[in-house]
Amino acid sequence: MNAIINGEPRQLAPDTTVADVVRSLTRAESGVAVAVNDEVVPKTDWARTVVSPDDRVDVLTAVQGG
Amino acid sequence: MTDAATGTTRADTFEDPLVIAGEKFHSRLIMGTGGAPSLHVLADALRASGTEMTTVAMRRVDPNAQGSVWDVLRETGVRPLPNTAGCFTAVDALRTARLGREALETNWVKLEVVADERTLLPDPVETLDAAERLVDEGFVVLAYTNDDPVLARRLAQVGCAAVMPLGAPIGSGMGIRNPHNIELIVEELDVPVILDAGIGTASDAALAMELGCDAVLLATAVTRAQDPVLMAHAMREAVSAGRRARLAGRIPIRRYAHASSPPREG
Numbered sequence: 001m002n003a004i005i006n007g008e009p010r011q012l013a014p015d016t017t018v019a020d021v022v023r024s025l026t027r028a029e030s031g032v033a034v035a036v037n038d039e040v041v042p043k044t045d046w047a048r049t050v051v052s053p054d055d056r057v058d059v060l061t062a063v064q065g066g
Numbered sequence: 067m068t069d070a071a072t073g074t075t076r077a078d079t080f081e082d083p084l085v086i087a088g089e090k091f092h093s094r095l096i097m098g099t100g101g102a103p104s105l106h107v108l109a110d111a112l113r114a115s116g117t118e119m120t121t122v123a124m125r126r127v128d129p130n131a132q133g134s135v136w137d138v139l140r141e142t143g144v145r146p147l148p149n150t151a152g153c154f155t156a157v158d159a160l161r162t163a164r165l166g167r168e169a170l171e172t173n174w175v176k177l178e179v180v181a182d183e184r185t186l187l188p189d190p191v192e193t194l195d196a197a198e199r200l201v202d203e204g205f206v207v208l209a210y211t212n213d214d215p216v217l218a219r220r221l222a223q224v225g226c227a228a229v230m231p232l233g234a235p236i237g238s239g240m241g242i243r244n245p246h247n248i249e250l251i252v253e254e255l256d257v258p259v260i261l262d263a264g265i266g267t268a269s270d271a272a273l274a275m276e277l278g279c280d281a282v283l284l285a286t287a288v289t290r291a292q293d294p295v296l297m298a299h300a301m302r303e304a305v306s307a308g309r310r311a312r313l314a315g316r317i318p319i320r321r322y323a324h325a326s327s328p329p330r331e332g
Contacts, residue, residue, distance in 0.1 A: 006126040025127045031136035032127065033169035040164045058126060060165050062136050064099040064108065065123025066149035066176060066285060 004056045012051055019046040025059050032061050082309065084281050086258055087174075087206045087227040091118050094275070095305040096147070096260065097298070098285025099135050101237075107294050109138045114298035115288065120144045121176050123151045124166050147208070149176035154189070156196035163200055175200060176230070176283075178210040186236040190217050194224065201225035210262050213243070215250040222255050229255055230283060233274065234264025237286040241270040245277055252278035268297075268304035275308025276316070 001012050005021060012021075018034050018041055026032060034041045035058045041049050051057060083090040097117040102108035112120060122135055139146050148166025150159040156179060163175045179196055181189040188211050200207045201224055208228040209221045218229045231251055234240035241264060242248060252259050261274035262283040271282045282305050291297035 025129050028127075028134065028136065030171075031134070031169050033124070033165040035161065035165060038161055040161075040168050042168060058165075060124045060169060061127045061134065062122040062139075062146060062148065062166075062170060063125045064102060064135050065125075066098040066100055066121035066147075066151045066178065 001051075001053045003051050003054060006057070006059055016051050017047055018049040018051065018057065021051060021057050022046060022059055026061065028061065032059060034059050082313070084258065086208070091281075093118050093302070093305075094281040094309055095271070095302055096120065096281055096283040097144075097288060097301075098283060099138075099289075100151075100285045101289035102294065103289070105133050105135065105138050108135070108289070109142055111288055111294045111298040112138070112142050112144050114295045114302065116302045117144060119147050121147045121149045121151075121283070121285070122170070123149055124162050124169065125152075146170045146172065147174055147176050148172065150178050150196075151180075153179050154181070154192070155179065156192045156199065159192070159196040160199055160203075163196075163205060164203075167205070173204055174206040174208065174227075176208045176210060177226075188212050188232070190214065193217075194220055197221055197226050198224040208260065213247040213251070215247055215254060218251040218259070219254055222257050226257060228258040228260050228280075230260040230262035232263040233261050233270065236263045237290075238264055239266030239287060240264055241266050242273055242277070245273065248274070248277050248279065265301075268300040271301050271304040272308035272311070275305055276312050278312055281305070 003012050037056050084094045093116045095115055095117050096119050097115045098121040148170050150162040153159040153162055159179050167173055179189050179192040180186045197207050197209050206227045209226045210230045211217055213231040221229050233242035258280035260281040260283050261279045265271050265284040265287045274282050288294050288298045
């Protein structure tokens with residue numbers, strides 16, 4: 001299955017969850033937020049939210065700015 | 067006024083908190099985190115500035131990043147104020163604000179919707195639209211805006227917790243280009259007015275406070291100074307001095323001398 005993770009196409013195993021995607025990108029346990037197709041997925045739902053084919057998953061964190 | 071018993075003056079024990087949306091801050095300097103040469107320098111500058119709240123931007127996670135601004139905030143105890151930097155439309159800003167709220171567990175947001183990359187000037191139409199929608203969603207909105215008294219009034223009317231007019235374009239260091247407009251904004255608004263953007267050096271920050279602003283938000287002036295930690299210290303003192311001068315009430319400007327010593331007799 002293909003999905004767009006932080007703007008890059010990626011091959012994912014079936015049943016990959018948002019929590020799996022986050023773990024693949026960062027070890028940070030706080031200060032991270034996720035949007036799937038521009039909708040925020042609350043942290044409490046990461047483990048039970050399965051990524052669907054062609055989903056756009058964005059994993060964001062705080063950086064220096066402003 | 068000096069208390070003979072303790073040697074302390076009124077100025078030493080002066081309580082004058084900044085209150086935004088019911089929350090008290092002892093520092094009237096809000097530092098941004100953008101532009102620091104390293105996270106180590108940023109941490110030292112934040113400490114030297116005495117700031118209690120600092121802006122951060124939301125960006126995609128970089129798997130190769132070494133350390134993070136999030137670690138610096140936890141280490142220094144400074145609370146984060148997520149911003150919507152990089153957004154050009156209200157829709158973008160809403161999405162970024164919601165992500166910031168989720169990541170940083172705060173419903174406070176520095177709303178920043180700019181019109182173009184060259185000037186980074188706020189887009190007034192998108193900013194007002196986004197402010198209204200964010201307030202409706204329960205955000206505490208601190209809105210970055212032009213030095214336009216009418217727009218500032220509109221932002222306060224839709225429920226922004228603070229209005230943050232620019233002194234000059236972001237990162238320009240040109241200081242306060244239209245002090246008259248800043249005074250008009252201060253006179254009219256009941257919510258805190260925070261001078262945001264354009265500060266170049268300590269005298270600019272002091273002037274903002276002398277004009278009656280409630281606080282100053284700056285980043286580049288400190289983070290890109292040759293010695294960021296020393297400049298952070300200077301800004302802390304400038305904001306404090308400007309505030310005290312405002313409260314003290316300056317003397318009127320006169321065209322001719324006004325003797326401060328009594329005339330000599332005979």
